[in-house]
Amino acid sequence: MAGTGFCHQPALEEPGMFIGAADLQEQRTIDTDICIIGCGAAGIAIARSFLGTKTRVAIIEGGGFEYDAESQDIYKGSNSGLPYPPLDVTRLRYFGGSTNHWEGQVRPFSAADFETHEWLPNSGWPIKLPDIEPYYEQAFNICMFGSGTYQWERDYWLRQLGIAHFLPDERIFELEFFQCMRRVQPSWQSFGTYVRDALDKSENISVYLDLNVIELNTSEQGDAVSSVSLVSKSGKHLALRARTFVLATGGIENARLLLVSNTTVKEGIGNRNGLVGRFFCDHPVGHAGRLVTTERTPIDKAFAWHTTASGSCYTAQLSPSFAFRKKHRLANCCVRLLPAPLPHSAGSAAAKHIVEALRRGEWPDNLLSEIGTVITDLDALVERQYHKLRHTRPEYFTVWTRVEPVPNYDSRVALTDERDRFGKPRVALNWKVTDLTQHTMNRLANTFATEVGRLRIGRVQIDPGLENDWENHFHVGNHHMCTTRMAEDERNGVVDADCKVFSMDNLYIAGSSVFSTAGSGTPTLTLVALALRLADHLKGLHV
Amino acid sequence: MKHLTRRQALVYLGGIAAAGFTPAATVQAAPSQTVVTAAMKLFARPETRASAALIGQTYLRSHPCENNTETLIRALDFMAGYDLEQGDTAVLARLYAQRISQDFESADVVNVDGWILSKTEARVFGLLALQQTV
Ligand SMILES: Cc1cc2nc3c(=O)[nH]c(=O)nc-3n(C[C@H](O)[C@H](O)[C@H](O)COP(=O)(O)OP(=O)(O)OC[C@H]3O[C@@H](n4cnc5c(N)ncnc54)[C@H](O)[C@@H]3O)c2cc1C
Numbered sequence: 001m002a003g004t005g006f007c008h009q010p011a012l013e014e015p016g017m018f019i020g021a022a023d024l025q026e027q028r029t030i031d032t033d034i035c036i037i038g039c040g041a042a043g044i045a046i047a048r049s050f051l052g053t054k055t056r057v058a059i060i061e062g063g064g065f066e067y068d069a070e071s072q073d074i075y076k077g078s079n080s081g082l083p084y085p086p087l088d089v090t091r092l093r094y095f096g097g098s099t100n101h102w103e104g105q106v107r108p109f110s111a112a113d114f115e116t117h118e119w120l121p122n123s124g125w126p127i128k129l130p131d132i133e134p135y136y137e138q139a140f141n142i143c144m145f146g147s148g149t150y151q152w153e154r155d156y157w158l159r160q161l162g163i164a165h166f167l168p169d170e171r172i173f174e175l176e177f178f179q180c181m182r183r184v185q186p187s188w189q190s191f192g193t194y195v196r197d198a199l200d201k202s203e204n205i206s207v208y209l210d211l212n213v214i215e216l217n218t219s220e221q222g223d224a225v226s227s228v229s230l231v232s233k234s235g236k237h238l239a240l241r242a243r244t245f246v247l248a249t250g251g252i253e254n255a256r257l258l259l260v261s262n263t264t265v266k267e268g269i270g271n272r273n274g275l276v277g278r279f280f281c282d283h284p285v286g287h288a289g290r291l292v293t294t295e296r297t298p299i300d301k302a303f304a305w306h307t308t309a310s311g312s313c314y315t316a317q318l319s320p321s322f323a324f325r326k327k328h329r330l331a332n333c334c335v336r337l338l339p340a341p342l343p344h345s346a347g348s349a350a351a352k353h354i355v356e357a358l359r360r361g362e363w364p365d366n367l368l369s370e371i372g373t374v375i376t377d378l379d380a381l382v383e384r385q386y387h388k389l390r391h392t393r394p395e396y397f398t399v400w401t402r403v404e405p406v407p408n409y410d411s412r413v414a415l416t417d418e419r420d421r422f423g424k425p426r427v428a429l430n431w432k433v434t435d436l437t438q439h440t441m442n443r444l445a446n447t448f449a450t451e452v453g454r455l456r457i458g459r460v461q462i463d464p465g466l467e468n469d470w471e472n473h474f475h476v477g478n479h480h481m482c483t484t485r486m487a488e489d490e491r492n493g494v495v496d497a498d499c500k501v502f503s504m505d506n507l508y509i510a511g512s513s514v515f516s517t518a519g520s521g522t523p524t525l526t527l528v529a530l531a532l533r534l535a536d537h538l539k540g541l542h543v
Numbered sequence: 544m545k546h547l548t549r550r551q552a553l554v555y556l557g558g559i560a561a562a563g564f565t566p567a568a569t570v571q572a573a574p575s576q577t578v579v580t581a582a583m584k585l586f587a588r589p590e591t592r593a594s595a596a597l598i599g600q601t602y603l604r605s606h607p608c609e610n611n612t613e614t615l616i617r618a619l620d621f622m623a624g625y626d627l628e629q630g631d632t633a634v635l636a637r638l639y640a641q642r643i644s645q646d647f648e649s650a651d652v653v654n655v656d657g658w659i660l661s662k663t664e665a666r667v668f669g670l671l672a673l674q675q676t677v
Contacts, residue, residue, distance in 0.1 A: 289657065449659035454647035456640070461657040 018200060020064070021210040021232030028238050032058040032206075033542055035228065035242035037213045037257070040097020041524050042510035042531045043248035044191045045142055047205050049535035051198060055542045057205045058240060060230065062212040062249075063094025065192070070233060074212070074420045075253075077427030081411065082471055084282075084431050090478045091250055095209065096192025098250065098478070099524070105180040106143050106525035108136045108152065112322050112332070113404075113519040119329035120436070122279070122407035125516040126488045126497040132529050135536075139529035144181045145194050148312035152177065157314060161301055168451055173318040175302070176334070178521075180313045211238070214422045216245065216261040216269055216507070224505040225269075231422050244538060248510040248531070251480025252280075252427055255413045255513060258484065258494075258501075260424045270484070270494045270501040277413035279482040280429065281405035281518050284437060286474035288445035288466055291337060291397045293458040303337040303397070319520065320444065331440040332404035332520035335448050337397040399448060399460060402477065403441045404520040406434045413483050438470050479523045484513040499534045510534055579612070581622040582670045584632050585639055596675045599668030602655045606669070615670045619663065639663070 034050070036043045039061035050057045063071040071094060077087035084090070091098045109129065116124030137150045151157070157177040158164075168175060199207055208230075215229045217239075225245045230238040247254050255277040259268040270276055293299065302316040319334040405411075411432040415425035449460035465473035487493025490502040495514050501507045510531045512523040519526070586592040603610040609618070616623075621642060625635055646652060646661035653665045660668075 446659065450647050450650050450652055453652065453659065453661060454644060456644065460659050462654065462659060464657055 018207045018209055021208065021236060022234070024208075024211075024232070024236065024238060026236045026238070029227070030058060030208075030238065030240040032056045032240065032242045034058070034244045034246065034538060035060065035240055036246045036248055036510075037228065038062075038097065038247070038249035038253070038511075039095050039192065039207060040248060040250060040511070041099050041143075041191050042527055043246070044096075044195050045139070045528045045531040046246060046248065046510060046535045046538070047199065047207075048142070048195060049532060049539070050205060051202050053204060053539070055204060055539070058242065059199075059205065059207045060211050060213055060228070060240065061095050061207060061209050063092075064209050065095050067092065067094055067100070068233075070421070071210075071212075074422070075427075076420075077252075077429060078416055078418070079429040079431065081429060081431035082433065084429060084476060085478065087252065087427055087429060090476075091252065091480070094192075095196075095207075096190035099191040102524065103180065103522075104143070105178050105522050106140065107176065107178045107521045108133075108140075108529075109519045109521060109526050110322075110332075113517065113521075117326070119326070120331060120406060120517075121434075122409070122492075123517050126486055131497075132526070132533060135529040135532040136525065138532055139525050140179075142191070142194075142528055143525050144179065144312055147181045147308075147310050148179050149308065149310065157316070158302075160308070160314075161306065163302060168318060168455065171321060172324050172447060172451060174321050176317050176319055177314050178317060180305075180315075181311070212422060213249075213257065214260070214424055215263065216247075216257065218261070218264045218269065218504075220264065222265040222269075223503060225507045242506075244506045244508065244541065246508045246510055246534070246538075251483055251511055251513040252413055252429070254509055254511055255280075255483035256415065256425075256427050259415050269507065270504060272503060273491055275485070275492075275494050277483050278409055278411075279407045279485050280411045280413045280431060280480070281407065281433075281482050282431070282479050283402050283477035283518060283520065283522075284405060284433060284441065284474040285400070285402045285477050286441055286466065287398050287463060288335070288401045288441065289399045289449070289460050289462040291399055291452060291458055291460050293396065299337065299457055300339075300397075304339070318448065320447065324447075328443060329436075330443055331406050331436060333440050333444045334402055334520050335444055336400045336402075338400050339397060399445065399462075401441055401444050402520055403437055403444070404518050405481075406436045407482060407485070407517055408432055408434050441470070441474070442466055477522065479512060479518070481512040481515045481518045481523060484509050486514045486516045498537050499530065508534055508538070575613075575616045575623070577625060578616045578619050578622045579670060579674060581625050581635055582619070582667050583674065584635060585667065586671060592671055593675075595668045596672040598655055598658070598660075599665070599670065599672030602653065602660075602665040603669045603672055605655065606653070606665075609666065609669060610673075612670065612673050615666050615673070618666050619670065639667070 033056045036046055036057060036059045039059050043059055047057055047059050062074065072088050075088040075091055075093050079087070092100045094100065111129040114125040114128045140148065140150045154175050154177065199205055210233045211230050213228045214231050216225045217227045217229060218224060219226050227239045227241045228245065230240060247257060249257060258270050258276045261269045267274070268276055305313045305315045307313050315336070317334045317336045319332070320330065325332065412430055414428045416428040418426045420426055445462050445466055449462060452458055452460050463473070484494035486495050486497060486499065493516065495501055495509050499508045499510060499514050501509060512527045514530060515523065586595045609615055621638065625638065642663045643661040646663050651662045652659050653662055655665055
């Protein structure tokens with residue numbers, strides 16, 4: 001930290017507590033063993049692993065305990081690519097990070113998600129499922145806050161549901177289950193709430209709040225991080241030195257912080273090959289159509305959310321089998337069924353007549369001819385009344401799909417000329433998806449529709465937007481991935497198999513930015529498992 | 544283009560389920576007429592037949608080369624051997640359902656206004672549509 005004029009003070013005079021920036025002296029330098037930047041799911045998982053150890057850990061969190069508009073403003077950015085939620089909406093910048101508004105749905109990646117597939121450009125991780133598998137159960141317990149059962153076998157969940165057979169053609173579709181704790185304990189959904197007590201009581205971990213890392217400073221050779229520059233909300237400047245640094249500021253911000261750290265390394269840290277921020281992706285999520293069912297099947301049961309005795313929830317999804325994807329050269333993807341929300345209907349004389357009959361518990365004889373005279377949304381009104389009165393299940397479902405975004409070099413996070421309140425360039429997003437991603441969603445919808453017919457469950461109407469107006473048709477999962485992807489070597493990625501930035505001695509990255517590929521599932525369970533694996537690696541370095 | 548509503552789809556799907564309970568119709572001798580009669584028997588209730596015909600119209604618009612009775616009858620020849628005199632409609636309905644399953648099994652499907660239908664059922668609807676206009 002040559003020439004900064006910072007006074008060196010002993011580190012962590014009061015270790016094991018939350019420290020607000022207001023309590024810190026201007027121009028102070030904090031010393032610690034491991035510095036974790038960002039207190040979201042990834043940062044928290046690593047810090048937790050060090051609870052009760054002799055290693056001193058400092059977590060630097062830009063926000064406080066509550067949402068704060070000034071902190072959130074730093075997340076603003078532009079988007080020149082596909083429609084995307086505003087960058088200060090798709091993530092949260094305070095203690096607990098984006099888990100303050102996440103859904104909490106989890107499922108591990110499959111073995112195939114880590115493999116290289118010749119039909120999927122840029123596929124393949126340098127690690128495989130067995131490398132991360134030992135960490136999944138612990139990650140699950142963290143993500144589910146101790147609820148749920150670490151169990152992914154289809155038959156186990158079918159037994160829970162009392163479904164003897166639900167038999168999509170296994171050569172085509174696999175039935176899988178997702179778990180979630182959110183619906184049980186909404187107030188617990190933030191990782192921050194979950195770990196706050198443990199961190200507060202810790203003797204070796206300090207959490208600095210309202211303190212923003214604005215740059216990573218490197219050695220003169222640019223091969224190690226020597227310190228980080230910090231600014232408080234009120235404008236106080238500080239610094240922190242550590243033996244090891246872990247960047248855990250989320251899938252977009254991890255790339256941004258590397259890029260803005262360009263005082264010594266002009267192109268930005270870890271960016272010798274111009275890959276930082278490249279391959280940005282999110283999961284396209286789309287309403288692919290609707291399913292009309294003809295008779296009772298176990299389908300509505302499997303695809304509803306169910307609660308377990310331990311308080312968690314689970315639901316089913318169908319994913320094309322690996323053999324099917326290989327044969328048809330598709331990305332990973334999945335389909336779920338949601339009870340379709342019924343639109344509000346306009347009233348009319350005919351509608352009233354029908355509804356009154358239904359209220360009397362009758363299904364009027366002339367219903368079908370009356371229906372023919374009224375508009376489609378009236379149809380929905382009648383349907384709703386009928387179900388209310390007869391207590392029957394809905395007869396149609398939204399066909400919901402999520403697709404693995406194929407890694408795309410041209411899809412990226414870069415910097416704009418516009419600056420945030422600390423004078424640092426804001427983020428410019430340019431999100432692009434490849435044709436293969438779109439093709440996968442279309443193929444999935446059509447295959448599902450055909451399978452539904454074969455199983456005599458009903459018929460599917462595919463949404464025309466899927467074909468004609470795809471780019472405006474899908475939404476996203478708010479899963480920011482692959483901007484500092486893991487690779488075998490520096491020519492293909494930003495971090496190595498240990499999540500260490502290539503060419504840097506002591507800088508690691510945690511979060512879904514290190515994903516080499518995105519899979520079709522949700523990211524947080526896997527990013528937490530990777531963070532736990534990283535924590536183990538760091539423990540080896542810090543004993 | 545008039546879009547098919549979910550109600551119309553439900554009505555027609557209900558038609559399939561109900562087909563087995565439809566009373567028998569007049570016996571017809573010529574194979575071509577047998578196919579037409581069989582299709583009408585499958586959709587005996589006027590409202591289900593009307594819905595099926597509506598879907599059929601859409602099918603024929605997107606498949607103009609099948610927009611004539613002869614072609615459709617040829618394509619549906621599996622119904623020509625059906626013995627209207629002897630057979631009961633439930634047998635016909637089973638035969639029809641089997642064909643539909645086979646179509647889905649072999650992905651012999653068509654997209655009619657977004658609905659993914661078996662080729663056989665779309666053709667039956669097409670035939671019903673042509674009968675309505677006769
Ligand atoms: C609406 C929504 C629903 C979601 N649902 C699911 C779901 O069901 N399942 C699932 O798996 N995932 C879901 N996600 C994604 C999930 O929230 C993220 O994967 C996860 O929160 C990422 O954790 P993280 O620790 O990597 O990053 P973040 O949660 O973004 O945490 C980063 C932390 O770093 C801090 N920070 C940022 N910049 C700085 C800086 N310069 N200095 C200091 N601190 C800084 C931030 O304040 C924040 O606390 C959802 C996301 C959204 C938005």
